[in-house]
Amino acid sequence: MLLERIYDEDLAQASYFIGCQAANEAIVVDPRRDLQPYLDLAARHGMRIVGVTETHIHADYLSGTRELAAATGGQIYVSDEGGPDWTYGADFDGAVRMKHGHRITLGNIILEAVHTPGHTPEHLAFLVTDGAQASEPGFMLTGDFVFVGDLGRPDLLDEAAGFVDTRFVGAKDLFASLRDHFLTLPDYVQVLPAHGSGSACGKALGAIAATTVGYERAFSWWGPYLARDDEQGFIDELLSGQPDAHAYFARMKQQNKLGPTVLGELPELIEHTSDEVSVMLANDSAILVDTRHHDLVHAGTVEGSLNIPGVDKAASYGAWVYDPLTEHRPLILLANSRKTAEQLRDHLVRVGIDTVRGFVTSLSGLDLSTPSVVRVEDLDDLDTALLLDVRNRTEYAEGHLPGAVQLSGGRVMWHLDQLPSDGGTIVTYCRSGVRNSVAASALRRAGYDVAELEGSYLAWAEVPGNTPVTGESELLAVARAG
Secondary structure, three states: OEEEEEEEOOOOEEEEEEEEOOOOEEEEEOOOOOOHHHHHHHHHHOOEEEEEEOOOOOOOOOOOHHHHHHHHOOEEEEEOOOOHHHOOOHHHOOOEEEOOOOEEEEOOEEEEEEEOOOOOOOOEEEEEEEOOOOOOOOEEEEEOOEEOOEEOOOOHHHHHHOOOOHHHHHHHHHHHHHHHHHOOOOOOOEEEEOEOOOOOOOOOOOOOOOEEHHHHHHHOOOHHHHHOOOHHHHHHHHHOOOOOOOOOHHHHHHHHHHOOOOOOOOOOOEEOOHHHHHHHHHOOOOEEEEOOOHHHHHOOEOOOOEEOOOOOOHHHHHHHHOOOOOOOOOEEEEOOOHHHHHHHHHHHHOOOOOOEEEEEOOOOOOOOEOOOEEOHHHHHHOOEEEEEEOOOHHHHHHOEOOOOEEOOOOOHHHOHHHOOOOOOEEEEEOOOOHHHHHHHHHHHHOOOEEEEEOOHHHHHHOOOOOOOEOOOOHHHHHHHHO
């Protein structure tokens, strides 16, 4: 058996390529939309991708299941659990819809679907048996059920998708899934989750790629609650301290349920001249994405541009500030080469931003403006309409500037009604300035007067006499309810 983990550092997301060398057949679990890693693996090992599946209707990235099936002819397999509200849409009519216990066979390999609700009602995990080596499963692909050191959060549907109080049912379901389907497995079974450290799908995910049933049984935070059958204690700890859920998760959930658009072969990106970009910006027919570090952006950028710094977190930050359901103008990327522009596009399509059409290699010749920045020592003298902390709520609660309210960068553009509507300067900050620049660029584009706190929270906290405030804010409560 061949089992390969393909990991996206940007979204902290893992997919799995499982192949039988005897049959030269493979299946991919939880693929993303930029397909080259899977196609390369198949070619390298002389295998055909004959199946594509996913553990659940994802919220944090746009699924590549339909994309990969269209490219390879592989059969799609999706969950048919969770009830009618969680049934995949008509674009999955050719898919095999799986109930608990469904088996997918590839040569000597068997994947068995295990219904493990909690994170979502339709969630499946997959027990994997390598028939050439063993007669029992040796691996469990747990999706967003069990992570290394943590569990998939059951409050995501409330936080991002507009549901009400589903977290409590989800938490109870998660307790039962652990008791009935996870802890009944032998300790040696290897656990391969769909996310790692940095994902918003849990609150304390480990950075290690895999774990075992025995290790989680013995050392996880939740193990003692299951051992003493303390469901309420489990629920209370599970639901406390969860990070902000990004607002774009609601869009992802809906698109993944209905069926993401199949892109097929993407057109070649156009390399634009500065003059061409100037015309497009003047006609308001394109949006420029400044991909530089915020220090360089602060020295001068194109007015109305979005700051999505670098390739590494382009998907994460791009989805914070660009909603393809409401914004259809194409994106022009600032990139030093075609290769970099293509890498940026690959990241953006992972979150459904499919409108990248071209790139420009320099801002030379374009009209530049200097974003407003306020120094820490000048903050008290500024007439501020709002001091806005764009970090997540757990960071804010641990310590924030006096008078600041919180609305995370991943939610702020969906909660503009909570910002001052009668003018005045909004001063924004994060921890070091990266997230702050991303959110501030989008707020400026939306017409707000924004000044970024130079050096952000870290710079302010270094000043002798500055004492952070702990606790939550009223705006935080509004943001959470939204």
